Amino acid sequence: MSGARPLVVGVAELHRQPGTQRDVECAAVLPGLRVAGSAVPDDATVAAEVVLESLADGTITATGTVRAPWAGECRRCLGPVGGELATTVREVFEAHPTEGETYRLEGDQVDLEPMVRDAVLLALPLAPLCRPDCPGPEPDAFPVGTGLADGAGDADADAPGSDERDPRWAALDALREPED
Numbered sequence: 001m002s003g004a005r006p007l008v009v010g011v012a013e014l015h016r017q018p019g020t021q022r023d024v025e026c027a028a029v030l031p032g033l034r035v036a037g038s039a040v041p042d043d044a045t046v047a048a049e050v051v052l053e054s055l056a057d058g059t060i061t062a063t064g065t066v067r068a069p070w071a072g073e074c075r076r077c078l079g080p081v082g083g084e085l086a087t088t089v090r091e092v093f094e095a096h097p098t099e100g101e102t103y104r105l106e107g108d109q110v111d112l113e114p115m116v117r118d119a120v121l122l123a124l125p126l127a128p129l130c131r132p133d134c135p136g137p138e139p140d141a142f143p144v145g146t147g148l149a150d151g152a153g154d155a156d157a158d159a160p161g162s163d164e165r166d167p168r169w170a171a172l173d174a175l176r177e178p179e180d
Contacts, residue, residue, distance in 0.1 A: 007048070007116060012108035014054035021053045024064075026112065033120050037127045038072030038082075040120060048116050050089065059094040059102075060110055066119040074130040077137050081130045087123035091115050 006028045014020055031042035040046060050064030066089055071082035093105040103115050165173075 005111070005113075007112040009052065009110045009112060010108055011052060011054070011060055011105075011110050014052060014060060015058065015108060018054050018056045021051050023049075023051055024112075025049050028113070028116075030113070030117060030120075033068070033117065033124070035121060035124045035126055037075060038070050038124045040068045040070050040124070044069045046116055046120060048089075048112055050112070052110065058105075059092055060105055062089060062091045062093065062110070062112065062115060064089055066116050066123075068120050070124055072125065072128045074134055075127040076134040077130060079130050081128045085120065085123045087119050089115060089119050 006026050009024050009026065011022075014022060025047070027045045027047040029043060030040070030046050033040040033046070046066065046068040048064065048066050050062045053061045053063070055061065065086055067084060067086045069082065069084050071080065073079070074081045092102040093110050094102050095105050097104045104111070
């Protein structure tokens with residue numbers, strides 16, 4: 001394994017004896033793993049535990065698990081949410097990979113990083129929830145000064161006879177015809 005590239009694994013001994021297996025545990029910090037509603041923190045460690053196996057045709061298979069912590073924002077209440085994802089991988093590495101189906105085998109080395117990145121990105125939740133029955137934002141929980149707790153978001157605040165009028169409507173009020 002290379003110190004500069006911790007997800008690059010030497011497989012020369014596997015090529016010499018088709019059908020042999022090797023357990024590999026490796027980890028690396030992989031910044032930039034994010035989808036719409038969640039992300040792996042840029043300084044977090046992503047770990048892979050795989051079994052590499054050589055096949056008679058010169059390909060290498062990788063079977064195992066990829067784990068990473070993730071954080072995001074609940075799609076309903078916008079509160080923080082996170083956890084650890086664990087996803088199963090079963091991939092093939094070959095000298096001449098098929099785009100989107102297999103990964104590149106470069107001589108006697110397998111670079112697990114593209115496989116690990118793909119596995120994490122596919123496992124990250126697109127629209128996470130803090131809990132399955134999250135009811136969404138609590139109207140009384142908005143801090144004073146945001147406009148919502150002060151009544152600016154209430155339908156009654158703009159009702160006829162109300163002394164309070166949302167100042168954001170001022171431009172439209174100027175266009176309104178005077179009432180007779």
